[in-house]
Amino acid sequence: MKKAIVVFWFFLMLLYGLSSAESFNVLFVTDVGGLGDGNLNDGCWLGVQRAAKEFNIKAKVIQSFRQEDYLANISDGAKQGDIVMVAGLLMSDVVAKAALMYPKSQFVLIDALIDAPNVKCVLFKEEEGGFWAGLVAAAVTGSGKVGYVVGMKTSQAMRFVFGYEAGVRGYSILKGKDVKVLGAYVGTLNDAGKGKEVSLSLFNQGVDVVFQIAGRSGSGVIEAAKERGGRSFVIGVDLDPELMGSGNVLASISRKVDVAAYLSLKDIFNGGFKGGVSRLGLREGGFDLVETKILRGFLSQEDLDLIERLKGLVIDGVLVVPSSEEELAKFVPPKSL
């Protein structure tokens, strides 16, 4: 009888081993936002599920209900899963700790950066998202002045800005249009009052499109545009649908977290796990332009074609979007296509 159990057990293990030999399993640990946040967690889970279907990966989600649970949940993930997937800056400290505690486990961290050999970080080429926004802004402006409002001067936000300026320059040189860029910094991510004040002064100087990378201070930018009415428009980054619909918003550049999650798993499936950093840009489909109805009225088919062709240059690697002030100073867009 005992023998039978051992044999049966052995068999079971063998079966299990065979079935999982083809692929691996992934555990996705959410932050307190949890599934249904309509944001980072949902996006990431979407990408994981897509990869799971395509590559025959087993995927499971562990939801964190309190911040204190982060480390415990990620540790659980490290014990149970081959790959632990985590998203967001808020989780990065915990992932760094877990990566040290479980040096043999493998982690994927989306949209945050830590330096550990067993962590694969997936970031975005913000400059390319900003570039897209700049193309749109330059196409829409009637006054020849566009602006940007930054909440906190982080390197991420600044890459958006450098790309934006490059986009404006690229489009306007092709069109022979003269477009100036003015910008300002709020200094915090939650002061809508200041965000509004600074945008009003931009609009007062004739700026008619403002690109805002200002977190919740950005709500003030949108309110300023709404209050001024007429040709005062806003382009945002990762805007909530509610803000999108609140009037005078042209579009939002959204970072495709689902694509990031999907591609990272695809890489692992094809070539095994490798730690390090990868950054997604236009070529990888790392960004999307979510439009409102207002934008359509301002772009002719010719404008749209031009935007697509300039984006195409970036995708083909012909045009490199600047990600620093020095690169921006040296950036020379094509004079004709």
Place this chain on the structure above:
Amino acid sequence: MLEAIFMAAIRAGTPLLYATLGEIFAERSGVLNLGLEGLMLAGALMGFVVSHITSSAWLGVLGALLIGGVLSLVYAFLTITMRVNQVVAGLALTMLGAGLSGYYGQAFIGKTASQFSPIYIPFFSDIPFIGKVLFSHDPLVYLSYVLVPLSWFYIFKTRWGMNLRAVGEDPKTADTVGISVFKIRYLYVILGGMLTAVGGAYLSLAYTSMWIENMTAGRGWIAVALVIFSAWNPLRALLASYFFGGVASLQLRIQAMGVAISSHLLMMLPYALTIVVLSLISSEAMRKRIGAPTALMKPYSREERE
């Protein structure tokens, strides 16, 4: 251009003004309330929520008054009756206000509420320059125009104001002549909290029309400094508030014009000024020189003798 800067100074200065006025009343009675930031946040959220539900911005202000009153009643009980250290209790109130408003406010992020809009006043609004600068605002700004001289008159020219100052200067003597120190301190701490909360509601109902977690962004602390800056005088509080509001919005404007000064330096301005003022006040000698209420921060007890 100049017109726009002055207008912005008033807009940005008004929430500071309400909070500063409130704190002047509390401090004149001898109670330091460092919880302004928390009170403003609570007022901002409450004002927004009530206005969201009732579609009346004025009811929103009423809601702010109420929450400001309730929270400062708790603060008054702690510091006046229980004689808790005022700095500690004030910090606690700030954290309480920030925490509560952050928690209950989550459901109201991205919602809209009825807001105050600028009102045109016949004749006054037509005066060139001044009309535009002073009389193109919302009702809460006009209300503050009235409150400032009224407060000044009340504090310095009436019997009640004298009682208030007496309690802040020398509570023992005031007690001896039959003024109830406790009653007066309770009264003005609560009144102060209510005014401060209206300053918060200004942010969510007039300056912008939205609720955002921590939307006061340090204005409560600036108001604490402004009280000292204004030497506990409502008229000077008006100037100080507008000056600070002006500095804050001027730096944004300078940036927007594309002047090449580091934005970090410009953004620092109001806060650097706050630190300087607060450091000055921390010395006892300095406090006396600029006329701080002598009994400020000293809990009163009838049994205690010095």
